[in-house]
Amino acid sequence: MKKLPITELDSFLKSLNMPVYLPSDDPSGQAKFTRWAEGVQLTQQLNTVRSAKDLFFPQMENLVDFKVQDQKIEIIEHRNVSENFVIFGVRACDAAAFEILDRVFLSDPVDGYYKERRDHALIVTMACSAPEETCFCTAFGIDAADPKGDVTAWKTEDSFFFRANTGKGEKLIAGLADGDESAVQAQQAQTREILSKLPNGKLDLTGFDGAHMMEKFNDSRWKELSEACLGCGTCTFVCPTCQCYDVREFNTGDTIQRFRCWDSCMYSDFTKMSAGQPRPTQLERFRQRFMHKLVYFPDNNDGVYGCVGCGRCLQKCPIHMNIVKVAKTIGGEGNG
Ligand code: SF4
Numbered sequence: 001m002k003k004l005p006i007t008e009l010d011s012f013l014k015s016l017n018m019p020v021y022l023p024s025d026d027p028s029g030q031a032k033f034t035r036w037a038e039g040v041q042l043t044q045q046l047n048t049v050r051s052a053k054d055l056f057f058p059q060m061e062n063l064v065d066f067k068v069q070d071q072k073i074e075i076i077e078h079r080n081v082s083e084n085f086v087i088f089g090v091r092a093c094d095a096a097a098f099e100i101l102d103r104v105f106l107s108d109p110v111d112g113y114y115k116e117r118r119d120h121a122l123i124v125t126m127a128c129s130a131p132e133e134t135c136f137c138t139a140f141g142i143d144a145a146d147p148k149g150d151v152t153a154w155k156t157e158d159s160f161f162f163r164a165n166t167g168k169g170e171k172l173i174a175g176l177a178d179g180d181e182s183a184v185q186a187q188q189a190q191t192r193e194i195l196s197k198l199p200n201g202k203l204d205l206t207g208f209d210g211a212h213m214m215e216k217f218n219d220s221r222w223k224e225l226s227e228a229c230l231g232c233g234t235c236t237f238v239c240p241t242c243q244c245y246d247v248r249e250f251n252t253g254d255t256i257q258r259f260r261c262w263d264s265c266m267y268s269d270f271t272k273m274s275a276g277q278p279r280p281t282q283l284e285r286f287r288q289r290f291m292h293k294l295v296y297f298p299d300n301n302d303g304v305y306g307c308v309g310c311g312r313c314l315q316k317c318p319i320h321m322n323i324v325k326v327a328k329t330i331g332g333e334g335n336g
């Protein structure tokens, strides 16, 4: 275990000699991952509004340009080689979300754009010390007091404590002084005590599996659950595990630019085809989002759910609908 006084964080980050992204408050007070430079402060808030997934899977990125001249097509690649970079302060839920995204983007056919960034990233997670009522990571077996990553960090009143989990992580913190684990253990005990009392921490997900797929799909309560949904897509844009995107082309006048941007299964034109719309009403679109996270994804991924209990959709949905309400309405009997 290594130790660093909080007052020395800036000099430590500077000594890393590579880009570092950390959660910092923007002028409107919202925490977001920001490239560190002197003066950029680590947020005091529990988590960012949008997750660190943006650093691997940006909201919009150019893939390739096509330039047509004299009946020849020039292809201009945007697949730049990344430099190593550090993401500092990722919470346990968001670190677990990377593993879910990996299952999508790194399985055959591998997404080269995502992989390039993933291979060059060093992840320093930050244990939680004050989880909020909207958190329910424990329902997915995630320990917010001991997150994964190349390095795990704990922040106490005056110091950071770091533990390396990989060879890359060991190199990153090799120059720091040794520290005593007792402060970390005390914080972990306190955090786990809070986690054990959170209202949704024991969310019962029994029955959300492939064996009950049609029973869940045909449940008549999707109608009342989806009735007020605005189809705004906020829940998908703040979600660290949502990974749907659209690929489009734009004529700049000089080139044809092919780009991809996040899409949302909650939108009325999502999956719309020339033959029609397979999900014609919000009921089907709403059901798709939750069936994907709670039934289809685990059915195809060794039982791993497509949710990490970060609580963002509980905080941000304008009509106060969220995955917990869905799981409680349609899910396991243990939800009371
Ligand atoms: S569930 Fe809520 S956040 Fe998601 S699309 Fe519907 S209204 Fe918007």
Ligand code: SF4
Pocket (backbone or CB within 6 Å): 235, 238, 239, 240, 241, 242, 293, 306, 307, 308, 309, 310, 311, 312, 313, 314, 323
């Ligand atoms: S569905 Fe909601 S709680 Fe689950 S990971 Fe996405 S935003 Fe977080």
